[in-house]
Amino acid sequence: GENVEQHPSTLSVQEGDSAVIKCTYSDSASNYFPWYKQELGKGPQLIIDIRSNVGEKKDQRIAVTLNKTAKHFSLHITETQPEDSAVYFCAATPRRTGTASKLTFGTGTRLQVTL
């Protein structure tokens, strides 16, 4: 089955700096890679996702890059703000049209944005 590794486990940055979180996956059949933000005591919230036919996707201060050859993908947050502080999870799945696919999650990165 799929195995997703995520680094770093904790990340502290100053407000305004950039944050980068990296994930690697093992199953070459995986073709959908979402990123989730989880605040304390809440469920995960999708913040951005990317499919395997795209190398990069950006949404305001958040961007995700995918390298299918190396089987890794990264989350980039620019101009970080205190409200970005949370735990971030990457995930991977072999998406198939018409069916709901199981997600394999990374181990999470606790991001702390300091003033």
Place this chain on the structure above:
Amino acid sequence: GAVVSQHPSWVICKSGTSVKIECRSLDFQATTMFWYRQFPKQSLMLMATSNEGSKATYEQGVEKDKFLINHASLTLSTLTVTSAHPEDSSFYICSASSTAVRSYEQYFGPGTRLTVT
């Protein structure tokens, strides 16, 4: 759109009792629902996948007789923790997916914190 709710948000029960957690898709029909558990400072671990009208598919190591899942309608799935023990204390999160929309996207509920005393 794509809102998923869970009830209750937190529950405390005594060891040996059973507790039911509800997961509802509020504005779409969920053909598939997933149940996860999450221990403090850990990742989400998939427990089971349920399709409306079918028996749930449990992940390896998850006791199906202990964690009863019912997906009776396209908007409701329930997880019942039977004969709960302190080690079942955890954060339980459901997600819902619809093949009618973006079948690969899962919409997560806010979670239910279970404490077994």
